[in-house]
Amino acid sequence: MDRLQAMAIFLAVVEEGGFASAARKLELSAPMATRAVSELENAMGVRLLTRTTRVVRVTETGARYANDCRRILADVAESEEAAAGSHGEVRGRLVVTASSVFGPMRVTPIVTEYLRRYPEAEVECRFVDRVVNMIDEGVDVAVRIGPLQDSAYQARCVGRVRRVVCASPCYVARHGAPSSPADLVDHTVVMANGITPSVDWRFVVGDQATVVRVRPRMTVSSNEAAIGAALAGFGLTRVVSYMVDDHLASGRLVEVLRDHESVPLPVHVLHHEGRHAARKVRAFVDLASQSLRDDRLLHWQADARMAHGD
Structure with missing residues (x-):
């Protein structure tokens, strides 16, 4: 054979x-x-x-x-x-992964634009709250938030987001706002079990990093559920900034402990084919990188020192 x-x-x-x-x-x-x-x-x-x-x-x-x-x-x-003279054409099936919240909110519009541009292309989206093994699971491109654990991938940094502790105005009116991370022990906390669930919340007090072990009264399986409980006035929750930007802008939620938040989280577009990447992969990575870099919600206090390396 x-x-x-x-x-x-x-x-x-x-x-x-x-x-x-x-x-x-x-x-x-x-x-x-x-x-x-x-x-x-x-x-x-x-x-x-x-x-x-x-x-x-x-x-x-x-x-x-x-x-x-x-x-x-x-x-x-x-x-x-x-x-055959078709080197410049984008065609074939592409598999893309992102988290269950970020994917529908920020990656789906990129996918639909990609498909509009390239009629011969197909895309499968896998929006899941776990770190996908791209090679073993046949994934071409991933969008990930947080420090990268595997340096074997080709990565483009496209922005950064931050963690936000927030509550509804009515909750803050009834219970007050915590003035320091240590005050969280006196508040009702709603926690979502994400990719890396932890009851240890990291903050910065002065110039020192500190860890506060929270005791959630309510634990839910998704960030949407945690945000919903906060909107209903039940308690404080901590999520990533892009998830609640609209709620904060409208006043449905208010942010607390902003002066104590830890370092921002980088957002990367990853693929694993290096310079051998197929045309379909290169085209999607280029489009996704530009679209996400243009997204204002992914540039919290972005400055000229931020690297956009390939």
């Missing part, structure tokens, strides 16, 4: 989690898919997959080889497009 075809079949088995599903995706027979992977393993003398009667798992060597296959096949496809 052609080596590139075998690589494509192996990659499909890894991404689909099994031979049968990979065969259906590629419109092949399951025995052909099995034979292709066996030929690769025999040619290289290594085990790429661990097979049992119930599950197929990729080995450590297989995972590295899958990454290489993904890059090689993308390079071949791009070379063929260039030779």
